[in-house]
Amino acid sequence: MTHCFGTGGLLTAYFFPSFLPLTISTIRDLIMTTKPTDLTPLIQKRLEPRLRKVLYSAGRSADALGWKIYCVGGSVRDLLLKKDTFDLDILVEEHGLEFARHFAREEKGTLKLYRRFATAMVIMPGGIKVDITTTRGEFYPEPGSLPEVIPGSFEEDIRRRDFTINAMAFSLNRGEFGRLIDLTYGLDDLNAGIIRVLHGDSFRDDPTRIFRAVRFQQRLGFTIEPRTEELMRTAVNLKLFEKVSPERLRHELELIFKEPDPPGAIESMARYDELRFIHPRVSYTDELKAQLYRIRENYAWFRGRFGEESISRFRIYFGALLFSLPEDAIAETGEKFNLSLKFSGQLTGVKRRSEEIVRILSSPEEVAPSQVYSLLHGSDVEILLIIMSRIDSEHLVSRIRRYLTEYRSVTGEVKGGDLKKLGIPPGPEYKKILDKLLFARLDGRVQSREEELNLVTSLVDTHD
Numbered sequence: 049m050t051h052c053f054g055t056g057g058l059l060t061a062y063f064f065p066s067f068l069p070l071t072i073s074t075i076r077d078l079i080m081t082t083k084p085t086d087l088t089p090l091i092q093k094r095l096e097p098r099l100r101k102v103l104y105s106a107g108r109s110a111d112a113l114g115w116k117i118y119c120v121g122g123s124v125r126d127l128l129l130k131k132d133t134f135d136l137d138i139l140v141e142e143h144g145l146e147f148a149r150h151f152a153r154e155e156k157g158t159l160k161l162y163r164r165f166a167t168a169m170v171i172m173p174g175g176i177k178v179d180i181t182t183t184r185g186e187f188y189p190e191p192g193s194l195p196e197v198i199p200g201s202f203e204e205d206i207r208r209r210d211f212t213i214n215a216m217a218f219s220l221n222r223g224e225f226g227r228l229i230d231l232t233y234g235l236d237d238l239n240a241g242i243i244r245v246l247h248g249d250s251f252r253d254d255p256t257r258i259f260r261a262v263r264f265q266q267r268l269g270f271t272i273e274p275r276t277e278e279l280m281r282t283a284v285n286l287k288l289f290e291k292v293s294p295e296r297l298r299h300e301l302e303l304i305f306k307e308p309d310p311p312g313a314i315e316s317m318a319r320y321d322e323l324r325f326i327h328p329r330v331s332y333t334d335e336l337k338a339q340l341y342r343i344r345e346n347y348a349w350f351r352g353r354f355g356e357e358s359i360s361r362f363r364i365y366f367g368a369l370l371f372s373l374p375e376d377a378i379a380e381t382g383e384k385f386n387l388s389l390k391f392s393g394q395l396t397g398v399k400r401r402s403e404e405i406v407r408i409l410s411s412p413e414e415v416a417p418s419q420v421y422s423l424l425h426g427s428d429v430e431i432l433l434i435i436m437s438r439i440d441s442e443h444l445v446s447r448i449r450r451y452l453t454e455y456r457s458v459t460g461e462v463k464g465g466d467l468k469k470l471g472i473p474p475g476p477e478y479k480k481i482l483d484k485l486l487f488a489r490l491d492g493r494v495q496s497r498e499e500e501l502n503l504v505t506s507l508v509d510t511h512d
């Protein structure tokens with residue numbers, strides 16, 4: 049199939065405006081000193097060898113089948129920005145799914161097909177993920193609904209995309225490998241640090257893009273161009289997002305919270321009034337802003353200390369946003385966004401006690417480790433990070449850190465079996481005794497099994 053690429057974008061790549069920021073001057077030099085739109089030097093210089101190999105193999109496979117193939121979207125943007133790319137987006141004219149099957153077989157990769165969207169993923173033996181799509185057009189039966197996918201030309205495929213910086217491609221076929229195809233002036237916007245939609249209906253078609261705009265703005269430090277900003281505000285005012293399923297909204301939020309600066313992204317979301325799609329009563333105050341930055345700091349500390357322990361950034365930031373809502377609103381929003389009942393329950397439970405917890409743990413007076421333990425025990429780490437960030441207090445932070453690094457893993461040596469051997473009849477009393485032993489250990493009153501056994505005897509004696 050032949051297609052018309054249009055030359056507008058190609059031409060812009062030849063003429064670089066003089067106000068280019070210095071940061072991208074090397075990209076410009078690289079492009080200018082070779083063929084104007086040949087990205088091969090950049091690909092060779094910047095792309096990890098194993099990713100490069102995948103691109104060359106994909107090009108060869110498509111050549112053998114006589115099909116047109118491109119690298120497209122985020123991979124191209126990140127290559128031009130010299131940011132690390134981990135996954136590759138590949139676009140094949142007309143035959144995406146057949147190509148994906150063929151490529152997975154050839155490369156001994158694992159194939160996942162998503163027929164409804166004419167997309168596939170091939171997971172290469174080394175773990176690289178390659179998203180493969182067929183050139184397509186899309187139409188949206190109504191705002192916010194999932195698109196109906198229809199076959200389309202390369203140009204239609206490019207023009208249905210979200211932002212100009214995400215709408216660039218380069219060819220992978222032999223003879224034109226690395227040729228940049230920039231139909232929507234994406235390179236100019238990339239150079240100028242601008243996020244711009246391709247057409248006026250973009251947010252109406254896919255309101256998730258109001259979150260994507262904020263995400264890229266934050267991640268790249270870019271500016272949202274005024275008309276795009278206006279369209280975003282209109283989409284928000286028309287509450288188009290209410291037509292999007294909570295699963296999709298949650299997915300967008302998960303992506304936002306995975307960015308390096310979630311508090312900055314949340315601030316942007318608040319600026320565009322996007323937080324109302326979580327719950328109309330989520331209000332962005334200076335206090336919340338300060339808390340979110342403390343959360344980021346405490347999260348970084350936790351990651352540095354317990355790299356392996358899995359905790360959810362989504363639960364931390366989402367929980368912090370919900371924290372100030374009334375209890376029934378927390379429960380309702382938790383259910384809507386598929387938070388576990390256990391987590392929502394902990395959130396409301398801790399909220400009820402939070403003033404007391406914060407007051408005691410931020411006190412300059414001495415607080416026994418057993419008291420810290422009994423206030424915090426039973427809450428997930430995500431909740432503790434939220435509590436730890438409620439106010440700016442060194443005492444609060446250091447006590448919760450101490451709980452996380454020491455107290456939570458303390459156990460007594462005497463167990464239920466030992467109590468039985470001592471002739472104590474099994475029952476609720478066991479828990480009380482074992483708790484007392486644990487508290488004594490935490491406070492340094494017993495340090496060995498023998499001392500614990502002595503304590504048990506004295507407890508039972510006193511009890512008698």
Ligand code: CTP
Binds near residue numbers: 137257
């Ligand atoms: N895309 C779009 N509209 C969306 C989502 C995606 O037009 N709502 C297009 C963009 O061209 C985008 C590409 O599909 O670049 C791939 O989407 P995705 O993998 O979600 O985004 P990336 O741009 O690769 O961003 P990230 O680096 O966050 O993965």
